[in-house]
Amino acid sequence: MTSDHAADIDRHVRVYITVFGALMALTIITVVVSRFHLPVPIAVSVALLVATIKGSLVACYFMHLISEKKLIYAVLMLTAVFFVALLALPAVTVHNGYWIH
Amino acid sequence: MDIPYTVEVRRDTGLTNGKIGIWLFLASEVMLFGALFASYILIRTGAPSWPRGDTILNVPLATFNTLVLISSSVTMVMAWASLMRHRFGTFRIYMGATILLGFVFLVVKYFEYSHKFENGLYPSTNNFLAIYFTLTGLHMLHVFGGMMVNAYFLGPGSKLWKTNPEWFANRVEHSGLFWHFVDLVWIFLFPTLYLL
Numbered sequence: 597m598t599s600d601h602a603a604d605i606d607r608h609v610r611v612y613i614t615v616f617g618a619l620m621a622l623t624i625i626t627v628v629v630s631r632f633h634l635p636v637p638i639a640v641s642v643a644l645l646v647a648t649i650k651g652s653l654v655a656c657y658f659m660h661l662i663s664e665k666k667l668i669y670a671v672l673m674l675t676a677v678f679f680v681a682l683l684a685l686p687a688v689t690v691h692n693g694y695w696i697h
Numbered sequence: 698m699d700i701p702y703t704v705e706v707r708r709d710t711g712l713t714n715g716k717i718g719i720w721l722f723l724a725s726e727v728m729l730f731g732a733l734f735a736s737y738i739l740i741r742t743g744a745p746s747w748p749r750g751d752t753i754l755n756v757p758l759a760t761f762n763t764l765v766l767i768s769s770s771v772t773m774v775m776a777w778a779s780l781m782r783h784r785f786g787t788f789r790i791y792m793g794a795t796i797l798l799g800f801v802f803l804v805v806k807y808f809e810y811s812h813k814f815e816n817g818l819y820p821s822t823n824n825f826l827a828i829y830f831t832l833t834g835l836h837m838l839h840v841f842g843g844m845m846v847n848a849y850f851l852g853p854g855s856k857l858w859k860t861n862p863e864w865f866a867n868r869v870e871h872s873g874l875f876w877h878f879v880d881l882v883w884i885f886l887f888p889t890l891y892l893l
Contacts, residue, residue: 655877659877668712675724
């Protein structure tokens with residue numbers, strides 16, 4: 597193992613520890629905010645925003661997506677398109693507050 | 698015949714076959730959980746009323762479990778980093794800790810489920826509990842599956858380290874990607890089911 601490689605891994609480890617601290621803090625923030633009993637649209641927005649930040653940290657640093665090959669990004673972009681379409685299905689099946697049968 | 702592209706990358710993809718394989722698998726997993734999340738949105742928005750998760754579920758236990766699963770993600774990535782530093786003994790400690798934390802997560806879920814059943818709360822009780830048991834049950838299966846794979850790499854599978862350390866490190870990385878995905882799913886399940 598070269599000294600450059602070892603230094604690179606050490607740098608990665610420091611990032612992992614920092615991300616770990618951030619994830620712990622964000623989890624506590626999520627729980628504390630939920631105790632304020634905010635109106636549902638605001639509560640949903642805040643909870644999903646914090647969850648998205650946490651998820652991005654895990655994906656970018658623990659799963660190394662921040663420095664991945666183009667093919668992996670292409671696969672994930674395609675997945676994201678279908679995922680968003682799937683989540684949007686409930687919205688497009690409702691018209692004027694009634695279900696479309 | 699040797700399995701091709703386990704260590705060296707393919708020229709066309711720039712990746713090992715294992716790496717592209719695990720990401721394609723995770724893409725299918727995104728769609729699996731995505732379908733269930735879409736079902737949750739459909740059922741919740743279509744219901745005349747919907748209970749807040751914290752009125753039925755145990756938030757302190759789930760918060761503890763969230764911290765446990767996040768910790769296990771860190772030990773998992775540290776296990777891989779240990780292999781990259783050629784420290785096999787440290788790898789074993791971190792991998793053992795990852796499996797142990799996964800086990801703690803399942804034990805806490807066992808107590809959560811038991812408490813619900815003792816109070817007569819089953820998947821058939823209402824739509825909220827149906828989606829709760831379906832999503833968390835499927836997630837638990839993933840935790841269990843990840844633990845089995847990690848246990849293999851801690852036990853019999855670790856023999857590969859002696860003959861082909863680079864390949865072994867790649868396999869642990871792929872197992873880690875699955876484990877982090879399981880953590881990622883829980884990061885969204887926790888607020889969705891317990892806090893909203």
